[in-house]
Amino acid sequence: MTAQHDQLVTHSYRVAYPAHGPRTSDPHYVDFEAYRRATHATAACLFASASGSAAECAGELQLHHAHIEWAMLNEVDLAVLERDYPGVSDATQVGAWVESAANLVWYCRKHHIGVGGVHDASAADFEAERYVRGLIAAAKEAT
Numbered sequence: 001m002t003a004q005h006d007q008l009v010t011h012s013y014r015v016a017y018p019a020h021g022p023r024t025s026d027p028h029y030v031d032f033e034a035y036r037r038a039t040h041a042t043a044a045c046l047f048a049s050a051s052g053s054a055a056e057c058a059g060e061l062q063l064h065h066a067h068i069e070w071a072m073l074n075e076v077d078l079a080v081l082e083r084d085y086p087g088v089s090d091a092t093q094v095g096a097w098v099e100s101a102a103n104l105v106w107y108c109r110k111h112h113i114g115v116g117g118v119h120d121a122s123a124a125d126f127e128a129e130r131y132v133r134g135l136i137a138a139a140k141e142a143t
Contacts (some may be wrong), residue, residue, distance in 0.1 A: 008139060011122055026070065032099040036063055039106070046120075047111035051130035059109025064118060066105045068098050090121040 013057030023029055043061050048054040067085075068076055073095055082089035090096040099101060113119050118126055129135045 001112075004136070009125075010139075017071050017097040018073075019073045023070060025094065026099070028050055028095040031096055032063070032070075032104070033103060035099070039101075045108040045111055046105045047107055047130065053133070057108035057110060058114065059110055061106050063104050064107050064112050065098060065103055067103050070098055074099055081088075129136040 021034075026032075037066065039059065045057045045061065046056070046058050068081070076094060078089040078091060078094065081094070085097065087129045088094050107118060109117075111117050116126070116129055121129065121136055125136060
């Protein structure tokens with residue numbers, strides 16, 4: 001049996017963001033804002049809802065682009081996206097989909113952009129955090 005231990009994990013890679021304008025110039029940003037306004041009052045952190053760990057939430061609720069980040073929109077392979085999300089292969093309409101409920105989820109700040117959040121941890125580790133409490137800690141806390 002291997003004893004409990006902490007292990008420092010470092011992920012380092014480059015993400016090639018395609019050219020994109022500021023969010024405020026996105027014609028579908030109004031859709032994002034409308035969704036935010038319509039759902040914020042009843043929103044809950046998806047991580048907490050799925051894992052039953054609301055006590056672990058911290059910070060304000062934030063909207064996360066679950067499948068396609070807005071900044072990636074200009075390079076989306078629409079044929080592949082269409083297989084998973086039928087009806088979104090029209091290049092003139094995919095922006096509306098990116099800013100819709102089909103692609104948006106609520107997370108608290110911690111589970112969105114904090115240590116171990118969806119934008120910080122590997123997908124496998126973020127998923128495992130739902131079932132293994134205290135799985136990810138800031139590097140300074142790891143031994």
